[in-house]
Amino acid sequence: MVRVRYLLLLYALFLACKPSFARAPYAMRISCGARDDVHSTPTNTPWNKDFAYTGGIPGNATRPSFISPSLNTLRYFPLSEGPENCYNINRVPRGHYLVRIYFGLVAEPSFDNEPLFDVSIEGTLVYSLQSGWSTQDNERVFVEALIFLKDGTASLCFHSTGHGDPAILAIEILQIGNRAYYFGKGYGQGTIFRTDRRFNCGAEKPKFGADLSADSWGGDRFWNSLPTFGQNSDRVISTDNKIKGTSQSPNFYPEALYQTALISTNSQADLAYTIEVEPTRNYSIWLHFAEIDPSITKANQRVFDILLNGDVAFPDVDIVGMAGDINSALVLNTTVVVSGRTLTITLHPTKGTHAIISAIELFELVLAESKTLPAEIRALRRLKSALGLPLRFGWNGDPCVPEQHPWSGVDCLYDRNISKHAIDGLGLDNQGLRGFLPDDISQLRHLQSINLSGNSISGFIPSSLGTIISMEILDLSFNFFNGSIPESLGQLTSLQRLNLNSNSLKGKVPAALGGRLLHGASFNFTDNAGLCGFPGLPACGRLSIGAKIGIGLSSCVAFVLIVTCFVCWWKRRQSVLRAQRIAARDAPYAKARTHFNRDVQMTRHHNHEHARTAAESGPSLLA
Ligand SMILES: *[C@@H]1O[C@H](CO)[C@@H](O)[C@H](O)[C@H]1NC(C)=O
Ligand SMILES: *[C@@H]1O[C@H](CO)[C@@H](O)[C@H](O)[C@H]1NC(C)=O
Ligand SMILES: *[C@@H]1O[C@H](CO)[C@@H](O)[C@H](O)[C@H]1NC(C)=O
Ligand SMILES: *[C@@H]1O[C@H](CO)[C@@H](O)[C@H](O)[C@H]1NC(C)=O
Ligand SMILES: *[C@@H]1O[C@H](CO)[C@@H](O)[C@H](O)[C@H]1NC(C)=O
Ligand SMILES: *[C@@H]1O[C@H](CO)[C@@H](O)[C@H](O)[C@H]1NC(C)=O
Ligand SMILES: *[C@@H]1O[C@H](CO)[C@@H](O)[C@H](O)[C@H]1NC(C)=O
Secondary structure, eight states: OHHHHHHHHHHHHHHHHHHHHHOOOOEEEEETTOSSOEEETTTTEEEBOSOSBOSOEEEEEEOOOTTSOSOOEEEEOOGGGOSEEEEEEEOOOSEEEEEEEEEOEESSGGGOSOOEEEEEETTEEEEEOOTTTTSTTOSOSEEEEEEEEOSSEEEEEEEEEEESOOEEEEEEEEEEOTTTTOOSTTTTSSEEEEEEEEEEETOSSOEEGGGGTOOGGGOOOEEEEEOOOSTTOEEEEEOOSOOBTOSOTTTOOOGGGGSEEEEESSSSSOEEEEEEOOSSEEEEEEEEEEOOOTTOOSTTSSOEEEEETTEEEEEEEOHHHHHSSSSBEEEEEEEEEEOSSEEEEEEEESSSSOOEEOEEEEEEEEEOOOOBOHHHHHHHHHHHHHTTOOGGGOOOSOSSOSTTSOOTTEEEEEETTTTEEEEEEEEOTTSOOOSOOOGGGGGOTTOOEEEOTTSOOEEOOOGGGGGOTTOOEEEOOSSEEEEOOOGGGGGOTTOOEEEOOSSEEEEEOOGGGHHHHTTTOEEEOOSSSEEESSTTSOOOOSSOHHHHHHHHHHHHHHHHHHHHHHHHHHHHHHHHHHHHHHHHTTOOHHHHHHHHHHHHHHHHHHHHHHHHHHHHTHHHHHO
């Protein structure tokens, strides 16, 4: 019995632990423009049907290069749909990712030009397409970046630069190790690696990780082939021996990478390779070695220096000494600032032997931009829908970053205190906007100016505007705002300019605004339905419309009452006179008395009726 329980406990423990070592990395692959899930040949890789895009048009694709996955569709983004377009993929687990975006070519004769555009990932500009990317066998048919995704989403945006419509063939978001490509100080703290190149030295053909039976935690990296450094400087060497230290955390380099290498033909001669790069950028360089040359059997037999643009980066590299054995992987990495357009890697033998190298990786180190405050992005999105912003505005991705491509009509500031961007200006004047101004525009807490002049916006001016204390300029002129000016605007103590002219506003202008006049603020309230109570505007009547009606009614009642009284008094007087005349002649006294009584009663009855009417309208008189 005890033993059974023990076994059950063990089994439970096994179940609890199993997922941690059996867990596959998160992988999301999207075939852009595809209506159904598809598989690409020859690896039978599954691709999701198209989703998570902000707009654009699905189309048929020509495959720009053999490197591109064999997919037939793409999504392209005409400028009429706005300059900024994105894929926003949600529910991405927090982690470290290899994000790869394949560019597309629309399969239509009218689209013969290759589009050039900018690509940003999580608000950071990572790549600008260079002309010639779609020429035969160019390796630049995708952009790849290694990035930490922390907020559960991956936002990939494509920014038009006026050279054709951005077109995207496919997207891959592949999880890699949390310490992958750890490079020391600054790692993971707002830095992104943009993969510039990967070479497998001595390989005949370019290959993906999947072709090299690599671990999926490696992110299915693409290794281009580099059969020679040129100028007969080297030859290929390869082995079938097992290589130690491969396919290991955190980078899971495939073993095959180290089974081929380039080795210099002349001892003493340098082995050098020059790569074209973007000037004045920081590059991270990863060099791979394994001693697979059978003529080397122990440490200190092959020693060389590694120079980057002439400066020694790694002195006295002894592969066997450093890796601990022959057929054992050695990876070296360093970061350099490259000022010119080229980066030359030189292996300089120091012990009279040949130099050898297995693979080269080059990354551009990009500083990640800080995104805009999420509450402000939400407020702008609601404004976008409340004003029915036309498609041409785009307004996709992040409003402020990349700094090269902010949303049109939005001005940003960087708040150093919280390391976030915020919105300090909205300029949407004369854009033919309709709709209304939502209350939560006040979430744009850093706003200093709003210009919505010359649109067809209607409804009330939200009183929450009065809580944006930094507001200096508010121009809502030439719209259809109605109702009254909210009292809260009087709280805007920095207000310099308030243009509300040409709207349908009425009622009293908040008295507190008068105080701003002393500070040189200017206001324009002309051409409205009826504003009052401000210098330059009519004085407001003290009474409300209700009160005016009340007074009117009460006056009528009083008038009727007075007339009635007068009539009664006159009638009574006539009766009395008549009675006196009759009495003076021959009629008995009693008869005259009866007449007199009846007249008095009638008069009383009348008075009573009128008094009640007056009492009913009484409250409005008081109001
Ligand atoms: C794409 O190609 C298919 C046939 O291959 C065709 O039926 C379809 O209309 C094309 N779509 C577009 C948008 O051109
Ligand atoms: C890269 O180099 C740094 C120091 O230059 C080192 O701390 C780090 O461990 C290296 N990364 C890997 C994965 O070897
Ligand atoms: C390159 O790195 C240096 C030192 O880390 C830094 O000061 C500089 O701003 C970086 N340059 C670029 C273009 O990222
Ligand atoms: C940042 O903080 C300082 C001091 O706390 C303050 O003076 C400054 O106004 C703040 N800046 C912004 C943009 O909020
Ligand atoms: C707002 O835009 C209108 C139209 O473009 C312009 O005439 C006006 O000067 C702007 N208002 C302010 C306060 O700058
Ligand atoms: C103000 O304009 C809105 C939208 O046109 C309308 O629904 C509302 O009745 C108007 N309010 C007043 C007080 O005129
Ligand atoms: C106020 O606005 C009206 C148009 O509605 C314009 O004619 C007038 O010049 C403006 N006044 C000032 C002082 O800007």
